[in-house]
Amino acid sequence: MATREGRRRVTITDVASHAQVSTTAVSKVLRNAYGVSEAMRLKVQAAIDELGYRPQAAARAMRGQTFTIGVLLPHIRNPFFADILDGLTEEISGAGYQAVIVQSGGPDLRRERAAIDALVDRQADGILMIAPVTARTQLEETAKTTPTVVLGRHERSAVYDVVLDDDEAGTELVVEHLIALGHRRIAHITDPAGGRAGPLTLPQHVRAKTYERLMTEHGLTEHIAIAATSYTEEGGYAGTRELLARTPRPTAIFAGMDQAAFGALAAVHEAGLTVPGDISVVGYDNARAAALAHISLTSVDQDGAIMGKTAGRLLLERIQGRTSAVRFSVTPTLVPRRSTAPPPAG
């Protein structure tokens, strides 16, 4: 168990004796608690600085807070999550909180539960769950004891807050854009993974369902074509190959996420077809790579930084004591680029 010594870590007792005060006083200064004179504060702060003291999170956790916000996410491979984390960090670091990330590894219920438990066991003061697939009732069990914000699920809960993108609006932007360009055979690539989340809860399900609804509303029911693969490069590639094999083949493909759209571009290219000449392609998330000149992917932008920042604020509020539930929705915008154009004349 590696008892590599090194000098013993500085504790609150060391600071107290060095400053000739009680540990209580030091604790109060640390927490900016009520009832410390300015002289006391300065004296204690000097001792803290001099000794290079930093409180141990574990000891604090036994009685108070850990100043830790736990973040659960499926996988760091998704660049959209990076935006969310930037927003979150910006919001909470000013208040002295540290964001700590654990991966669930994907839509696996057991592993997701283990990851949530890991955060609870480490006594995170608040937890941000990004697109979890666990059943709502189970999430609520956690939320009853730990302030919780769920990001990206279309649901309401009395015990946790929800931050989400208006995926219906985003999907409408895409489908209306394609229809306005003259497309009728518009296909969609989705991700069927859902775990125990409700039927129309996860973004991929809302996007797929909205796509179907809009196609129907425009009298295009017969052209509905969905490839249920996954929101990854591989999924987009495989889904597109599947869609291109149909007769007649689609003139536009709406991939529910940019990474899948990149895979779609690859498959279209490989099939000897051009974008947007033969096929228009649209993504979702407006990842940085979508803006690159040689890719130039039309995509839906949802402001991840704002979502993360808001999630952080809501968590801090709950830590302060708020118990009412909040729901925050951001409205996405369409970023048209060169991957969409009118369908070929034929």
Place this chain on the structure above:
Amino acid sequence: MATREGRRRVTITDVASHAQVSTTAVSKVLRNAYGVSEAMRLKVQAAIDELGYRPQAAARAMRGQTFTIGVLLPHIRNPFFADILDGLTEEISGAGYQAVIVQSGGPDLRRERAAIDALVDRQADGILMIAPVTARTQLEETAKTTPTVVLGRHERSAVYDVVLDDDEAGTELVVEHLIALGHRRIAHITDPAGGRAGPLTLPQHVRAKTYERLMTEHGLTEHIAIAATSYTEEGGYAGTRELLARTPRPTAIFAGMDQAAFGALAAVHEAGLTVPGDISVVGYDNARAAALAHISLTSVDQDGAIMGKTAGRLLLERIQGRTSAVRFSVTPTLVPRRSTAPPPAG
């Protein structure tokens, strides 16, 4: 301070009284410690399962371990880190450890220090630092008290282990490949950020220096052209614009990282030039997107999963008590794709 009650969390005392044994016995069962009868083990395990008990990390931390491996990384936006984490997680989860990630936010010394401190304060049993920019002596201070593995730095330390890619070999693969194709005006895009890491410590510096050395060895000193922007899409884009403005312009660009190479492809495209007809482009890391048909980027593959797995193993060994230092290097391979070809005839 949000004292949302909910029933009190199950503690070791609850388990002990429910199983009619001492807390010591429960503790021993939890840790698979020596000296528990099979009957005791079963009885205690039954109580644990029945009550749904999970130990609190903070309380354990006060006396023993937290079963947490802290991972420090600059930013989750780099997809290569995802491979490393997959390997790490695979290795440590079997031993009951949980990986917990904190971002430093980039090559900022203060923020990086705060992130390392955050892991130390939370008493991670071991820390994996991915490409930190802090001075070696400072990292060693941390390593003296916490088992540490540093990934991606070309240095030796007596107190921490090092896992790295042979960036010299990788760079050689690239430059030799381009020279074999007939290129002479080979340019390079690097990232100058270095913090307090030694001069030839970080991958970007080793790659740049090796590029210079090889050019010189091939009698191409006069064609050395380096754009020191950054290892990002934006950096690759800006660096390529800079390089293309030179006269005569390069016929090949070696971007030190795939994301920069993607930016380079965009800039080349935007300049009305073709890849590889006018300009060959090479990246590093072999990100998934590099393999997509419409991108098809020649790149250097370094096995991130193996690196992460090894880092995990080394940390577990150190936690067990090893104090000697280990250095592990993986050998990269070149993955030639359609972004490289002989230079234009002119």
Place this chain on the structure above:
DNA sequence: GTGAAAGCGCTAACAA
């Protein structure tokens, strides 16, 4: 405004 003392949930000596 300040400090003494109890106690959070575990683990590690030590006794039985």
Place this chain on the structure above:
DNA sequence: TTGTTAGCGCTTTCAC
């Protein structure tokens, strides 16, 4: 093999 007990470093009453 099992249990008793002290104590890790903080925060929190509750005196003064």
